Amino acid sequence: MSQHALFSESCKAWRSLPCQQSELRLDLTLGCGQTFRWRETADGHWTGVMRGKVWTLTQTEDTLWYYVYSHQINPETENKQKWKEEEEEQLLGKMSKRKTDMKQEEAGLCTVMSEPDNKDEELLMDYFQLGVKLGDLYRHWSTLDPHFKHTASIFTGVRLLHQDPVECLFSFICSSNNHISRIQGMVDRLCQTLGTLLCKLDDVAYHDFPHLQALTDPSVEMNLRDLGFGYRARFLQQSAQVIVSSHDPDWLQSLCSIPYLQARDALRALPGVGLKVADCVCLMSLNKFEALPVDTHVWQIAKRDYNYAAGSNQKTDRVYKEIGDFFRKLWGPYAGWAQSVLFCADLKRFQKLKEEIPALKDKTELKKKMKERTHDRCDEKQKRKKGKKQKRS
DNA sequence: TCACTACCTGT
DNA sequence: CAGGTAGTG
Numbered sequence: 054m055s056q057h058a059l060f061s062e063s064c065k066a067w068r069s070l071p072c073q074q075s076e077l078r079l080d081l082t083l084g085c086g087q088t089f090r091w092r093e094t095a096d097g098h099w100t101g102v103m104r105g106k107v108w109t110l111t112q113t114e115d116t117l118w119y120y121v122y123s124h125q126i127n128p129e130t131e132n133k134q135k136w137k138e139e140e141e142e143q144l145l146g147k148m149s150k151r152k153t154d155m156k157q158e159e160a161g162l163c164t165v166m167s168e169p170d171n172k173d174e175e176l177l178m179d180y181f182q183l184g185v186k187l188g189d190l191y192r193h194w195s196t197l198d199p200h201f202k203h204t205a206s207i208f209t210g211v212r213l214l215h216q217d218p219v220e221c222l223f224s225f226i227c228s229s230n231n232h233i234s235r236i237q238g239m240v241d242r243l244c245q246t247l248g249t250l251l252c253k254l255d256d257v258a259y260h261d262f263p264h265l266q267a268l269t270d271p272s273v274e275m276n277l278r279d280l281g282f283g284y285r286a287r288f289l290q291q292s293a294q295v296i297v298s299s300h301d302p303d304w305l306q307s308l309c310s311i312p313y314l315q316a317r318d319a320l321r322a323l324p325g326v327g328l329k330v331a332d333c334v335c336l337m338s339l340n341k342f343e344a345l346p347v348d349t350h351v352w353q354i355a356k357r358d359y360n361y362a363a364g365s366n367q368k369t370d371r372v373y374k375e376i377g378d379f380f381r382k383l384w385g386p387y388a389g390w391a392q393s394v395l396f397c398a399d400l401k402r403f404q405k406l407k408e409e410i411p412a413l414k415d416k417t418e419l420k421k422k423m424k425e426r427t428h429d430r431c432d433e434k435q436k437r438k439k440g441k442k443q444k445r446s
Numbered sequence: 447t448c449a450c451t452a453c454c455t456g457t
Numbered sequence: 458c459a460g461g462t463a464g465t466g
Contacts, residue, residue: 328462347460
């Protein structure tokens with residue numbers, strides 16, 4: 054039985070990448086609810102599945118350390134359903150390289166560390182989008198927005214991941230009317246039930262995210278309902294069905310190369326996908342960095358920190374788009390990245406990071422400034438609101 | 447376009 | 458109510 058790798062015990066077995074903490078904070082980036090696939094398996098050690106491999110990551114001030122596990126399958130303990138195997142057979146033709154690798158591993162290899170592979174570094178660079186200089190962006194946003202500057206001074210290194218579109222889409226279909234911890238559990242069970250087993254570490258099984266094909270079977274809805282997915286179970290199965298039956302195999306991926314709003318509309322045609330989920334997929338897997346998911350957190354942030362008054366009581370598509378436009382105007386083309394910083398800072402689990410920091414005085418000063426800053430814009434909106442109120446009464 | 451409601455489940 | 462969506466009037 055393999056174990057989770059520990060940096061302190063075997064640092065020679067780890068590989069590394071130069072990376073400042075100001076460019077990436079693993080705890081914030083992996084724990085802020087953009088992905089549901091990583092767990093802190095030891096102090097500062099994050100283990101999860103990415104690009105079909107199992108990784109443990111940790112970091113020091115200027116270095117990102119990574120450990121890639123070799124797939125270690127014990128067929129006797131894996132209770133595969135027959136239909137799943139059949140489906141995998143069907144898929145064999147289109148199977149990605151990682152699947153082929155897996156077949157080899159299944160032949161009985163039981164190594165702990167995978168062979169060093171230059172591709173791993175590329176995978177990490179791509180997944181964490183390390184080509185995007187976060188420090189520069191932070192500095193830029195800070196010149197535009199005093200509130201951002203204040204928050205960003207504490208929440209450094211919050212970075213958007215470049216996730217797989219299938220994983221992103223189906224994870225966020227699960228996210229509707231739901232909170233992070235439950236979504237994590239659901240995605241866990243989804244992978245465990247329909248995804249390929251990759252390896253076991255300390256008795257914890259790591260599965261790949263299910264292939265699209267595995268989600269299309271009509272039995273999936275009932276399966277997932279039994280696993281506590283509620284009404285989302287149908288959305289998952291139906292969306293998979295629609296994609297497979299009425300689009301090209303690489304349709305989802307191909308949305309990368311069309312404009313943001315077109316991609317968002319295309320996604321919205323899928324069952325269980327509204328504006329918010331579509332924006333999540335656009336931003337987190339299709340490189341639409343101006344996409345800005347407006348959930349209740351962002352909505353609160355707009356009201357509380359930016360005195361955004363428009364439609365403060367309505368959650369219509371119109372208000373959704375207005376709030377997005379407001380932040381895009383403020384932050385520019387990478388607005389989605391800036392949003393993720395404030396979103397992260399708003400999560401309950403990270404509130405303790407704020408404790409020892411700011412003089413309350415600064416905060417109130419800041420609020421005053423913001424009020425003046427946004428006054429004109431809100432004025433207009435408030436008029437509209439007032440008109441409505443009168444109408445209602 | 448807007449307002450309202452049902453939808454699953456857990457806290 | 459929770460990090461929504463879809464159906465109805």
